[in-house]
Amino acid sequence: MTGTTRTEEAPMDTVRVKPDTDVMKQVNRRFVTGVTVVTAMDGDRPKGLAVNAFASISLDPPTVMVCVQRTSSTYACLFRATHLAINILSTEQLDVVKRFAAKSDDKFSGLDWEPGPFGSPLIDRSSARMEVEIRERLQASTHTIFVCRVVDAAVTERTPMIYRAGGFFDGGALTDLS
Numbered sequence: 001m002t003g004t005t006r007t008e009e010a011p012m013d014t015v016r017v018k019p020d021t022d023v024m025k026q027v028n029r030r031f032v033t034g035v036t037v038v039t040a041m042d043g044d045r046p047k048g049l050a051v052n053a054f055a056s057i058s059l060d061p062p063t064v065m066v067c068v069q070r071t072s073s074t075y076a077c078l079f080r081a082t083h084l085a086i087n088i089l090s091t092e093q094l095d096v097v098k099r100f101a102a103k104s105d106d107k108f109s110g111l112d113w114e115p116g117p118f119g120s121p122l123i124d125r126s127s128a129r130m131e132v133e134i135r136e137r138l139q140a141s142t143h144t145i146f147v148c149r150v151v152d153a154a155v156t157e158r159t160p161m162i163y164r165a166g167g168f169f170d171g172g173a174l175t176d177l178s
Contacts, residue, residue, distance in 0.1 A: 029165040037100045038066050039113075039121040040084040042077035046108045046121040049074040050101040052163055053143075054086060062150035064132060067143045073103065079144065083133050083151070085120035090127040090158035091170050097161065117152050127160040127171075128153070 039048035053067035066086060068075055078084060089097055099107050112124035116131035123129065132148035139145075159172035 032162055032164045034171070035089045035097055035161040035163050035168065036066070037087045037089060037096060037123060038068065038074075038078065038084055039087065039123065040074075040078050040081040041115075041119050041121065042080075046113065047074045047077045048087075048100055048107055048121065048123075050097050051086075057147065062153070063135075064130070064148050064150060066146050066148070067140070068146065069143050071142070075144070078146065079137065081120075081134060083116070083118040083120050083131055084146070084148070085116055085122050085129060085131050087123040087126040088128040089123075089161045090125055090156070091161050091172070092125045092158060093123075093161060094168060096123060096125070097168065122154075125158065126156070127158045128155040130154070 033052040034054065036051050036054045037048050038051045038054075039046060041047070049068070049072055051066050051068060055065055057063040057065055064086065066084075068078055096111070099111070108121070113121045114124070116122045116129075118131055118133070120131045122131065130150050130153040132150050134146050134148050136147040137144050138147065159170060162169045162171040
């Protein structure tokens with residue numbers, strides 16, 4: 001295996017070298033994730049960005065987390081917000097993920113969305129979407145981890161989009177291994 005930082009015989013707790021950046025990129029590209037757009041209101045203006053660092057923490061109480069890089073143009077808005085929305089994109093929304101992954105002053109121009117119960121932008125055609133109350137902001141190197149309590153959630157029959165190795169795929173076309 002090229003680019004490894006330890007031998008297979010070495011116990012994991014004895015690794016003392018920094019992992020090679022290229023290897024870490026390859027490792028991360030192997031992980032399949034859902035595709036989300038995280039949104040919030042900045043005064044009367046909606047803002048958002050594409051985020052693949054999203055996870056459920058707990059079902060009782062319903063708690064999730066998202067990680068956002070502090071250099072993002074949407075970061076200050078999210079950090080000030082009390083609530084935000086997590087829109088889990090569907091296979092019908094390749095245009096949406098491309099819009100929110102790019103830099104733009106008005107990513108919402110011409111986009112269909114509605115405010116959640118606490119005002120956060122919920123994007124139409126999503127596979128699922130939730131509005132959350134931000135409970136904690138944890139600093140982790142270049143990112144902030146937002147730990148949030150779900151206050152409203154909805155799911156549709158739309159198939160979720162998934163992401164792997166720089167590409168977007170149909171989450172409904174997965175092969176069952178059982």
